[in-house]
Amino acid sequence: xxxxxxxxxxxxxxxxxxxxxxxxxxxxxxxxxxxxxxxxxxxxxxxxxxxxxxxxxxxxxxxxxxxxxxxxxxxxxxxxxxxxxxxxxxxxxxxxxxxxxxxxxxxxxxxxxxxxxxxxxxxxxxxxxxxxxxxxxxxxxxxxxxxxxxxxxxxxxxxxxxxxxxxxxxxxxxxxxxxxxxxxxxxxxxxxxxxxxxxxxxxxxxxxxxxxxxxxxxxxxxxxxxxxxxxxxxxxxxxxxxxxxxxx
Ligand code: ADP
Ligand code: MG
Numbered sequence: 001x002x003x004x005x006x007x008x009x010x011x012x013x014x015x016x017x018x019x020x021x022x023x024x025x026x027x028x029x030x031x032x033x034x035x036x037x038x039x040x041x042x043x044x045x046x047x048x049x050x051x052x053x054x055x056x057x058x059x060x061x062x063x064x065x066x067x068x069x070x071x072x073x074x075x076x077x078x079x080x081x082x083x084x085x086x087x088x089x090x091x092x093x094x095x096x097x098x099x100x101x102x103x104x105x106x107x108x109x110x111x112x113x114x115x116x117x118x119x120x121x122x123x124x125x126x127x128x129x130x131x132x133x134x135x136x137x138x139x140x141x142x143x144x145x146x147x148x149x150x151x152x153x154x155x156x157x158x159x160x161x162x163x164x165x166x167x168x169x170x171x172x173x174x175x176x177x178x179x180x181x182x183x184x185x186x187x188x189x190x191x192x193x194x195x196x197x198x199x200x201x202x203x204x205x206x207x208x209x210x211x212x213x214x215x216x217x218x219x220x221x222x223x224x225x226x227x228x229x230x231x232x233x234x235x236x237x238x239x240x241x242x243x244x245x246x247x248x
Contacts (some may be wrong), residue, residue, distance in 0.1 A: 012075070013096075013205045014040040014063060014172055019072035021058050021228075023199060032058045033069070033230040042173065045200040047207045047216035047236070050225030054207045060178045063207065065093040077173070090178070094123065098167030100177035102161040106151040106166075111127060113147040116166045123170065137165035141195060157188035164195060168204075175199065178216040181215055193218040 019036040022029035033053045040046055048056050053192035061067040062229075065081055074081045077096050081089060106115045133222035137143050141161040143154070146159060150155050151159055160180060169177055178194070178235035189212075197218055208219060216222050217236060 011041050012039040013042050013044075013077055014038070014207070015073075015075040016063075017073045019059075019062065019074065020070045021055070021062060021067075022070045023206075026211070030069075032228050033062075036073070036228070036230055037072075038223065040205065040232070042205055043200070043203060045196070045218070045220045046208070047219035047222045048207060048225065049211060049213075049216055049222060051211070055228040056225055057178055060176055060209055064097055064099060064176050065089050091129045094119070094170060096172055096174055098170065098172040098175045098240040100160070100163050100167050100175060100180045102179040102182040104156070104183075106159055108151055111148050111150060111155070112143065112162050115151065115162060116169055119166065119169050125215045133169055134165070137168055138162070140168075141165045155188075157184055157191060160184065160188075160194070161195065162190055164192075164199075172204070174205045174207070177206065179209050179211075179228060181210065181212070186214070191216060204209060 016035045016040075020031070020034035021031055022031040023215055024030075036055075036059065048059065058067070062069050062138070063076075065076065068082070076092060079092060081092070084092060106112075110118070113131065113134045116137055117130040120130045120133065131219055135144065135147055138147050141164055143158060143165070146154055146158070151162070154162070160183075164175075164180075167177075175196070180196075181192055184192060193215060196206055196208065200220075206217075206219075210216050217238070219236055222232065222233050223230055
Protein backbone atom coordinates (compact mmCIF):
# COMPACT_ATOMS: atom_id res chain seq x y z
CA UNK A 1 0.00 0.00 0.00
CA UNK A 2 1.45 3.40 -0.91
CA UNK A 3 1.70 6.23 1.59
CA UNK A 4 -1.00 8.10 -0.32
CA UNK A 5 -3.59 5.38 0.28
CA UNK A 6 -2.61 4.15 3.76
CA UNK A 7 -5.31 4.62 6.37
CA UNK A 8 -5.36 3.76 10.03
CA UNK A 9 -9.13 3.27 9.85
CA UNK A 10 -10.09 1.70 6.53
CA UNK A 11 -13.86 2.20 6.97
CA UNK A 12 -13.58 5.94 7.65
CA UNK A 13 -14.71 8.33 4.92
CA UNK A 14 -13.09 11.17 6.85
CA UNK A 15 -10.23 10.83 9.28
CA UNK A 16 -8.46 13.84 10.78
CA UNK A 17 -5.76 13.67 13.41
CA UNK A 18 -4.20 16.56 15.29
CA UNK A 19 -5.48 19.06 12.75
CA UNK A 20 -4.28 22.65 13.21
CA UNK A 21 -5.17 25.69 11.17
CA UNK A 22 -3.81 29.19 11.60
CA UNK A 23 -4.66 32.02 9.21
CA UNK A 24 -1.90 34.41 8.20
CA UNK A 25 -2.82 37.92 9.26
CA UNK A 26 -0.86 41.20 9.29
CA UNK A 27 -0.47 40.67 13.05
CA UNK A 28 0.98 37.18 12.50
CA UNK A 29 -0.59 33.70 12.49
CA UNK A 30 -4.10 33.53 13.96
CA UNK A 31 -4.77 30.00 15.30
CA UNK A 32 -8.32 28.78 14.61
CA UNK A 33 -8.21 24.95 14.78
CA UNK A 34 -6.16 23.50 17.63
CA UNK A 35 -5.53 19.77 17.41
CA UNK A 36 -8.83 18.47 16.03
CA UNK A 37 -9.11 14.66 15.73
CA UNK A 38 -12.23 12.96 14.36
CA UNK A 39 -13.24 9.94 12.29
CA UNK A 40 -16.49 9.80 10.31
CA UNK A 41 -17.61 6.50 8.81
CA UNK A 42 -19.69 5.63 5.77
CA UNK A 43 -23.39 6.16 6.42
CA UNK A 44 -23.01 8.57 9.32
CA UNK A 45 -25.01 11.79 9.64
CA UNK A 46 -23.02 14.23 11.78
CA UNK A 47 -24.04 17.70 12.95
CA UNK A 48 -21.16 20.08 13.69
CA UNK A 49 -22.24 22.65 16.25
CA UNK A 50 -20.64 25.47 18.21
CA UNK A 51 -20.70 29.25 18.57
CA UNK A 52 -19.90 31.68 15.79
CA UNK A 53 -16.13 31.95 15.33
CA UNK A 54 -15.38 28.53 16.86
CA UNK A 55 -13.87 27.25 13.59
CA UNK A 56 -16.73 25.24 12.04
CA UNK A 57 -16.47 26.72 8.54
CA UNK A 58 -12.67 26.56 8.64
CA UNK A 59 -12.97 22.86 9.48
CA UNK A 60 -15.54 22.24 6.71
CA UNK A 61 -13.35 24.02 4.16
CA UNK A 62 -10.48 21.71 5.05
CA UNK A 63 -12.75 18.62 4.91
CA UNK A 64 -13.90 19.80 1.47
CA UNK A 65 -10.27 20.27 0.30
CA UNK A 66 -11.04 23.95 -0.35
CA UNK A 67 -8.34 24.90 2.15
CA UNK A 68 -5.30 23.15 3.62
CA UNK A 69 -4.50 22.64 7.29
CA UNK A 70 -1.39 24.16 8.87
CA UNK A 71 -0.62 20.87 10.59
CA UNK A 72 -1.96 17.38 11.28
CA UNK A 73 -3.30 14.68 8.99
CA UNK A 74 -6.37 14.49 6.79
CA UNK A 75 -7.34 11.21 5.13
CA UNK A 76 -10.34 11.46 2.79
CA UNK A 77 -11.79 8.24 1.42
CA UNK A 78 -8.54 6.43 2.28
CA UNK A 79 -6.22 8.99 0.69
CA UNK A 80 -3.79 11.30 2.49
CA UNK A 81 -4.85 14.68 1.11
CA UNK A 82 -1.50 16.31 1.95
CA UNK A 83 0.26 13.79 -0.34
CA UNK A 84 -1.82 14.87 -3.36
CA UNK A 85 -1.04 17.68 -5.79
CA UNK A 86 -3.60 20.31 -6.79
CA UNK A 87 -5.10 18.34 -9.70
CA UNK A 88 -5.28 15.09 -7.73
CA UNK A 89 -6.97 16.94 -4.87
CA UNK A 90 -9.53 18.49 -7.23
CA UNK A 91 -10.25 15.08 -8.75
CA UNK A 92 -10.70 13.46 -5.35
CA UNK A 93 -12.96 16.33 -4.25
CA UNK A 94 -15.12 16.18 -7.38
CA UNK A 95 -15.51 12.41 -7.16
CA UNK A 96 -16.19 12.20 -3.45
CA UNK A 97 -17.92 15.34 -2.19
CA UNK A 98 -21.07 17.35 -2.85
CA UNK A 99 -21.24 20.81 -1.26
CA UNK A 100 -24.27 22.69 0.02
CA UNK A 101 -23.90 26.27 1.28
CA UNK A 102 -26.04 28.65 3.31
CA UNK A 103 -26.52 31.04 0.39
CA UNK A 104 -27.54 28.36 -2.20
CA UNK A 105 -24.97 29.82 -4.66
CA UNK A 106 -27.06 29.20 -7.81
CA UNK A 107 -26.05 31.09 -10.95
CA UNK A 108 -28.89 33.59 -11.51
CA UNK A 109 -28.87 33.66 -15.33
CA UNK A 110 -28.84 29.89 -15.77
CA UNK A 111 -31.88 27.61 -15.75
CA UNK A 112 -32.27 25.29 -12.77
CA UNK A 113 -31.47 22.36 -15.04
CA UNK A 114 -28.23 23.99 -16.19
CA UNK A 115 -27.32 24.90 -12.60
CA UNK A 116 -27.69 21.28 -11.52
CA UNK A 117 -25.79 19.99 -14.56
CA UNK A 118 -22.90 22.45 -14.19
CA UNK A 119 -20.49 20.23 -12.18
CA UNK A 120 -20.76 17.61 -14.95
CA UNK A 121 -19.46 20.09 -17.54
CA UNK A 122 -16.10 20.03 -15.75
CA UNK A 123 -16.11 16.21 -15.82
CA UNK A 124 -16.54 16.06 -19.59
CA UNK A 125 -19.99 14.40 -19.47
CA UNK A 126 -21.88 14.91 -22.76
CA UNK A 127 -24.75 17.35 -23.01
CA UNK A 128 -27.62 14.88 -23.28
CA UNK A 129 -26.46 12.86 -20.31
CA UNK A 130 -26.01 16.07 -18.30
CA UNK A 131 -29.56 17.13 -19.11
CA UNK A 132 -31.00 13.74 -18.26
CA UNK A 133 -29.15 13.51 -14.96
CA UNK A 134 -30.14 17.07 -13.97
CA UNK A 135 -33.80 16.32 -14.78
CA UNK A 136 -33.73 13.15 -12.68
CA UNK A 137 -32.30 14.99 -9.71
CA UNK A 138 -34.69 17.94 -10.00
CA UNK A 139 -37.53 15.41 -10.00
CA UNK A 140 -35.99 13.72 -6.94
CA UNK A 141 -36.07 16.98 -4.98
CA UNK A 142 -39.63 17.67 -6.16
CA UNK A 143 -38.85 20.42 -8.69
CA UNK A 144 -39.01 18.61 -12.02
CA UNK A 145 -41.56 21.06 -13.38
CA UNK A 146 -39.18 24.01 -12.91
CA UNK A 147 -36.27 22.62 -14.96
CA UNK A 148 -36.29 25.54 -17.42
CA UNK A 149 -37.00 28.28 -14.85
CA UNK A 150 -34.46 30.75 -13.52
CA UNK A 151 -33.55 30.64 -9.81
CA UNK A 152 -35.41 33.90 -9.03
CA UNK A 153 -38.73 32.25 -9.99
CA UNK A 154 -38.66 29.91 -6.99
CA UNK A 155 -38.53 30.31 -3.19
CA UNK A 156 -35.44 30.09 -0.98
CA UNK A 157 -36.34 26.58 0.19
CA UNK A 158 -36.78 25.47 -3.41
CA UNK A 159 -33.44 27.07 -4.34
CA UNK A 160 -31.77 25.07 -1.58
CA UNK A 161 -33.39 21.90 -3.01
CA UNK A 162 -31.84 22.77 -6.38
CA UNK A 163 -28.47 23.28 -4.67
CA UNK A 164 -28.82 19.83 -3.08
CA UNK A 165 -29.67 18.34 -6.49
CA UNK A 166 -26.52 20.00 -7.85
CA UNK A 167 -24.48 18.57 -4.96
CA UNK A 168 -25.74 15.08 -5.88
CA UNK A 169 -25.03 15.26 -9.59
CA UNK A 170 -21.55 13.68 -9.31
CA UNK A 171 -23.00 10.81 -7.24
CA UNK A 172 -20.83 11.75 -4.20
CA UNK A 173 -20.57 9.46 -1.20
CA UNK A 174 -20.22 12.47 1.11
CA UNK A 175 -22.19 15.70 1.43
CA UNK A 176 -20.72 18.67 3.29
CA UNK A 177 -23.32 21.29 4.18
CA UNK A 178 -22.35 24.53 5.99
CA UNK A 179 -25.44 26.06 7.65
CA UNK A 180 -27.73 24.92 4.80
CA UNK A 181 -30.86 26.09 6.64
CA UNK A 182 -29.35 29.38 7.89
CA UNK A 183 -31.41 31.47 5.45
CA UNK A 184 -34.66 29.49 5.74
CA UNK A 185 -37.69 29.67 8.03
CA UNK A 186 -38.22 26.80 10.46
CA UNK A 187 -40.89 24.98 8.41
CA UNK A 188 -38.77 25.09 5.25
CA UNK A 189 -35.71 24.07 7.27
CA UNK A 190 -37.54 20.95 8.46
CA UNK A 191 -38.35 20.04 4.84
CA UNK A 192 -34.71 20.45 3.84
CA UNK A 193 -33.62 18.29 6.79
CA UNK A 194 -36.12 15.60 5.77
CA UNK A 195 -34.42 15.58 2.37
CA UNK A 196 -30.98 15.18 3.99
CA UNK A 197 -32.37 12.32 6.11
CA UNK A 198 -33.67 10.61 2.97
CA UNK A 199 -30.25 10.94 1.29
CA UNK A 200 -28.57 9.54 4.40
CA UNK A 201 -30.97 6.55 4.38
CA UNK A 202 -29.87 5.96 0.80
CA UNK A 203 -26.29 5.63 2.10
CA UNK A 204 -24.76 9.07 1.63
CA UNK A 205 -22.57 10.24 4.52
CA UNK A 206 -23.57 13.73 5.65
CA UNK A 207 -21.65 16.31 7.67
CA UNK A 208 -23.73 19.39 8.37
CA UNK A 209 -22.96 22.57 10.30
CA UNK A 210 -25.73 24.20 12.25
CA UNK A 211 -26.04 26.25 15.42
CA UNK A 212 -29.72 25.34 15.84
CA UNK A 213 -30.35 22.43 18.23
CA UNK A 214 -33.64 21.50 16.46
CA UNK A 215 -31.78 21.10 13.18
CA UNK A 216 -28.98 19.08 14.82
CA UNK A 217 -31.61 16.65 16.17
CA UNK A 218 -31.96 15.29 12.62
CA UNK A 219 -28.36 14.07 12.70
CA UNK A 220 -27.35 10.78 14.30
CA UNK A 221 -24.24 12.22 15.96
CA UNK A 222 -23.40 15.66 17.31
CA UNK A 223 -19.94 17.19 17.51
CA UNK A 224 -19.46 20.53 19.25
CA UNK A 225 -16.61 22.95 18.62
CA UNK A 226 -15.48 25.56 21.09
CA UNK A 227 -12.54 27.85 20.35
CA UNK A 228 -11.08 25.53 17.72
CA UNK A 229 -11.38 22.31 19.72
CA UNK A 230 -13.93 19.50 19.89
CA UNK A 231 -15.55 19.62 23.32
CA UNK A 232 -18.44 17.17 22.75
CA UNK A 233 -18.91 14.17 20.46
CA UNK A 234 -21.84 11.84 21.10
CA UNK A 235 -24.84 10.17 19.44
CA UNK A 236 -27.91 12.39 19.19
CA UNK A 237 -30.15 11.96 22.17
CA UNK A 238 -33.74 11.51 20.97
CA UNK A 239 -36.37 12.13 23.61
CA UNK A 240 -39.24 9.66 23.37
CA UNK A 241 -42.62 11.26 22.75
CA UNK A 242 -44.73 11.37 25.94
CA UNK A 243 -46.46 8.05 26.65
CA UNK A 244 -44.23 6.01 24.34
CA UNK A 245 -42.84 2.88 25.94
CA UNK A 246 -39.18 2.14 25.35
CA UNK A 247 -38.76 -1.34 23.85
CA UNK A 248 -36.68 -3.68 26.01
P1 ADP B 1 -17.51 29.56 12.40
O1 ADP B 1 -17.86 28.95 11.08
O2 ADP B 1 -17.55 28.60 13.55
O3 ADP B 1 -18.32 30.80 12.70
P2 ADP B 1 -14.98 30.29 11.12
O4 ADP B 1 -14.26 29.04 10.82
O5 ADP B 1 -15.67 30.97 9.99
O6 ADP B 1 -15.96 30.03 12.36
O7 ADP B 1 -13.97 31.34 11.74
C1 ADP B 1 -13.17 31.02 12.87
C2 ADP B 1 -12.27 32.23 13.16
O8 ADP B 1 -11.35 32.39 12.08
C3 ADP B 1 -13.02 33.54 13.28
O9 ADP B 1 -12.40 34.30 14.29
C4 ADP B 1 -12.82 34.18 11.93
O10 ADP B 1 -12.85 35.59 12.03
C5 ADP B 1 -11.43 33.69 11.54
N1 ADP B 1 -11.23 33.59 10.10
C6 ADP B 1 -12.01 32.89 9.22
N2 ADP B 1 -11.52 32.98 7.97
C7 ADP B 1 -10.39 33.74 8.05
C8 ADP B 1 -9.42 34.20 7.10
N3 ADP B 1 -9.52 33.86 5.81
N4 ADP B 1 -8.41 34.97 7.56
C9 ADP B 1 -8.30 35.30 8.86
N5 ADP B 1 -9.18 34.90 9.81
C10 ADP B 1 -10.21 34.13 9.43
MG1 MG C 1 -19.35 29.40 9.68
